[in-house]
């Protein structure tokens with residue numbers, strides 16, 4: 001596929017401030033922004049999420065990983081789920097203070113760390129967690145893997161409503177368990193669980209992984225949906241692992257329901273919840289997370305497979321974020337709301353080959369690119385590539401390459417997200433508005449001549 005981009009926009013981005021970049025948008029770009037462009041000045045509050053924060057050259061997965069995969073033509077990294085903003089100042093301050101003490105021997109996790117987790121969940125969601133039921137992990141993945149090892153022997157089935165977070169499939173590979181995908185249906189722009197199908201599949205599964213809110217669709221599950229899931233899983237003795245790592249990002253007007261807050265104690269006692277502050281505060285490489293359960297038996301069984309050795313800096317950063325991050329997050333969420341709305345409007349007005357309805361939660365955008373796939377013959381391209389390489393290649397991977405080469409934008413291929421990912425790409429909008437506009441404008445320009 002020939003790359004068409006002549007302009008080295010990445011260098012341009014690196015040397016341009018946000019204002020200069022906005023001024024440099026073409027007349028068509030500026031017109032396309034419409035009323036959304038006017039929002040810029042209103043968003044300047046105490047934390048400046050409009051400030052471009054260059055991550056290139058720090059070995060970050062989102063940008064440097066994309067460039068490693070597709071070359072220096074990548075101008076906008078919109079893949080892996082972390083954010084481009086500088087972190088809460090309290091985190092940097094706490095880390096800097098700790099770095100003054102130049103010894104990094106083994107560390108213990110202080111009680112104040114557990115208390116910070118308890119208080120965060122109480123303060124933000126009214127969720128009461130007994131600190132003795134919290135198990136620390138070096139990420140949600142290690143926690144899920146421990147629980148899978150405890151409840152799902154190799155060869156057993158793990159139920160998931162799909163499309164769903166690609167990383168769960170690697171957890172299944174790691175534990176030699178087998179996926180039981182229950183495909184969701186799009187109804188009026190929102191994914192709905194097919195509960196008949198779900199129940200059929202629950203009969204043969206040991207464990208369900210729930211994603212609340214759901215990556216990549218952005219669904220924020222209602223108490224009724226969660227209860228129905230819980231009832232079916234209880235009926236068929238399927239242990240629920242509720243991954244709620246994205247819970248701090250829901251769009252205004254939406255409400256996150258912790259699975260553990262459901263009124264039916266039997267349903268809650270059939271679950272473990274997995275959470276972290278890392279996604280919320282963009283400290284993912286600090287490798288901290290936790291899980292908890294109201295059921296001592298489930299908890300003990302998962303603990304048998306858990307080894308949690310947190311790092312000093314991970315503890316310091318996470319506790320600072322949980323204790324002092326409320327204000328930052330409360331300002332960030334409306335910014336992300338507007339990014340989601342902006343993406344929806346821009347795509348509707350300027351990118352006719354793509355469909356998108358703003359997500360209810362997360363900072364992810366699950367794009368329908370099926371008409372574009374037809375336009376470039378993605379299926380045929382994938383078949384040709386597969387024949388040439390001998391590797392399995394999906395049409396979505398071909399589209400990923402197309403977007404990288406023609407638009408300079410890195411998107412995640414829908415085929416990684418299980419059944420229902422065909423004809424889809426996932427776009428991360430947790431970046432400055434300017435960068436989001438640049439990504440969308442690049443895509444619009446590239447698709448216009450596709």
Ligand SMILES: Cc1ncc(COP(=O)(O)O)c(C=O)c1O
Nearest residue numbers: 081139140141165215243245289
């Ligand atoms: C739903 C979900 N769970 C888990 C993870 C990874 O969690 P961790 O980095 O804590 O292992 C991600 C990262 O994108 C995610 O989206």
